Amino acid sequence: MIAAVKGTVFRISPGVVDVETGNGFIVRIFYPVSSYSKIKNEKNILLHTVFRQREEESILYGFLSVKEKEFFEKLISITGVGGKTGLSFISAFSNTELIDAINRGDLNKLVSIPGIGKKTAQRIILELTGKLDFDEDKLDDARLKMKGDLISGLVNLGFTSRSISGYIDTIIKENPKETSFEILFKKVLKKIRK
Numbered sequence: 770m771i772a773a774v775k776g777t778v779f780r781i782s783p784g785v786v787d788v789e790t791g792n793g794f795i796v797r798i799f800y801p802v803s804s805y806s807k808i809k810n811e812k813n814i815l816l817h818t819v820f821r822q823r824e825e826e827s828i829l830y831g832f833l834s835v836k837e838k839e840f841f842e843k844l845i846s847i848t849g850v851g852g853k854t855g856l857s858f859i860s861a862f863s864n865t866e867l868i869d870a871i872n873r874g875d876l877n878k879l880v881s882i883p884g885i886g887k888k889t890a891q892r893i894i895l896e897l898t899g900k901l902d903f904d905e906d907k908l909d910d911a912r913l914k915m916k917g918d919l920i921s922g923l924v925n926l927g928f929t930s931r932s933i934s935g936y937i938d939t940i941i942k943e944n945p946k947e948t949s950f951e952i953l954f955k956k957v958l959k960k961i962r963k
Contacts, residue, residue, distance in 0.1 A: 774798060774831060775815040781808070784856070786831070788814065798831035799852070801860040803935055807833065821845075821852050828852060832859075840864055847896050849889035857882050861931055863938050865913075871897050912941055915953065922954055928961070936960050 776788040779795050783805045789795050798816055800808075808814055816831030817838040830852055832838040837859055844855040858867060861882060870878040871894055879890035919937045920930050940956045947953055 771818050771820050771829065773815060773817050774829070775813075777813055778808070778811060781805075784860075786814070786816075788816070796829060798829045799856060800831045800833075801837070801856050803860040803931075804833050806935075819845075819852075823852075830856065836864060840867070843897060843900070844893070847889075847893055849892060850885075854882065854884045857884070863934050865938065866934065872899065874898070911948075915948075915950065916941060918950055919954060919957055922950075923957065923961075933957070933961065 774788050774790065774796055776790040776796070778786060779789045780787040784802045785797065785799055786808070787795050787797050798818065800816060816833065817835050818832075819830045819838060819842060821828045821830065830841060832841060841855045841859060844850050844858055845852060850858075862870070862878075866878075869875075874894050876887060876890050876894070879885055879893060880887060885893075916937055919940075920933065923933045923937075924930055936957050940953055940960060944953060944956065
């Protein structure tokens with residue numbers, strides 16, 4: 770089992786990175802597209818990995834955090850959810866959004882992922898409701914409302930909610946006591962434009 774891969778970025782594109790491990794190997798790892806903006810300019814990276822053998826193909830999936838990796842493993846344990854679909858879930862939604870959708874039984878949100886039909890979405894809800902516990906990713910009601918307000922404001926500026934969700938989560942976590950919409954809005958914009 771390969772628990773993690775650490776090395777130098779040899780080649781990178783959205784969703785795929787080749788990592789030179791320093792022992793003569795260059796390893797190809799598939800990762801959530803949503804992480805691309807965080808690692809595209811990095812020279813050295815550490816990805817927590819999940820190894821999957823599919824017919825004659827060996828595939829490594831990588832994640833920036835152990836939490837994302839654990840979430841991915843739970844998703845792909847469900848019949849009908851493969852590695853590609855699991856990555857799509859993690860790329861499209863933050864852990865908080867996905868946990869909320871599963872716990873609320875929000876079929877529409879789940880079937881918005883390519884390759885997920887109603888039956889698979891129902892299976893995900895049935896098998897994972899109440900079983901996803903990522904305390905550090907949970908937002909209280911006030912912070913969830915603030916996140917919604919920030920998304921609305923940025924969507925009005927032309928951003929897509931999918932592309933900005935991760936930035937907003939980061940800013941809210943970095944500023945847990947900040948309650949001013951204007952201040953957080955400016956911080957998110959600054960982070961997006963970096």
